Amino acid sequence: MRPLLASFPLLALLGGCSYLPTWDSLPTVTGEKVLGLVTPYRVEVVQGNVLTKEMVARVKPGMPKAQVRDLLGSPLLTDVFHESRWDYVFTINRQGTAPQKRLVVALFEGDKLKSLTVPDDLPAENDFVAAINTFKPSKKEPKLELTEAERSALPPPKRSAETAPTAAAEGPAPGRVYPPLDATLPKSGS
Incomplete structure (x- = not known):
């Protein structure tokens, strides 16, 4: 069984x-x-250099490669066969926002910047931050203080024997004895 x-x-x-x-x-x-x-859950993938209008505006033709690298960062792609071209590629795939992809191309003649090809949709710094921000604050802010009318409508607080004003004037509650503070501190010079 x-x-x-x-x-x-x-x-x-x-x-x-x-x-x-x-x-x-x-x-x-x-x-x-x-x-x-x-x-x-989708993994957030950010690759490349974040370039904004403000960053690109500081780069001028005729600058040396080292100065362009200081202003824009190291390029994501440098081709061995085309040493005069730097590709600044940026992609981001973030949950809750539209994927973004941008390409900025820097062309050099020798050691000097010849031209910088910038896409039309390159955002300003504030626009970029707003585009990737997935935090949506609530429309209604919490109320932090009561008005005078709301305060007067509240019931009065109940007074107990322990919270009476005379108990605070007399000193600590019975049964509680605290040592003086100077007895616990080390003496200076010893």
Whole structure:
């Protein structure tokens, strides 16, 4: 009888396996949801150099390569076969925002900057920060203080024997004795 009772949970478990869908019948990842229920975590990928209008405005033709590198940072791509071209590529894929991709190309003649090709959609610094900010503050700010009318509508606080003003004037509550502060401090010069 006991072996028969012990086999019921095993049979129930095996019977439940027929309910599970097969690998081929599982729905695929569509949009932002897996199986139509779960939103997976997507890794934030940031690659390259963040360049803004303010940074690019400081770079002028005729600057040496070292100065361009100081202002814009090291380029993401430098080609061995085209030493006169630096590619500043920036991509960001962040959950909750649209993916961004930009390419700024610096061309050199010898050691001097010849030209800087900048995309039209290069944002200003404040615009870039606003574009990647996924924190949406609540529209309604919490109320921090009561008005005088709300204060007067509150019930008066209950006074107990411990919080009476005479107890504070008499000193510490009975049964509490505190040592003087100067007894615990080390003496100077010893």
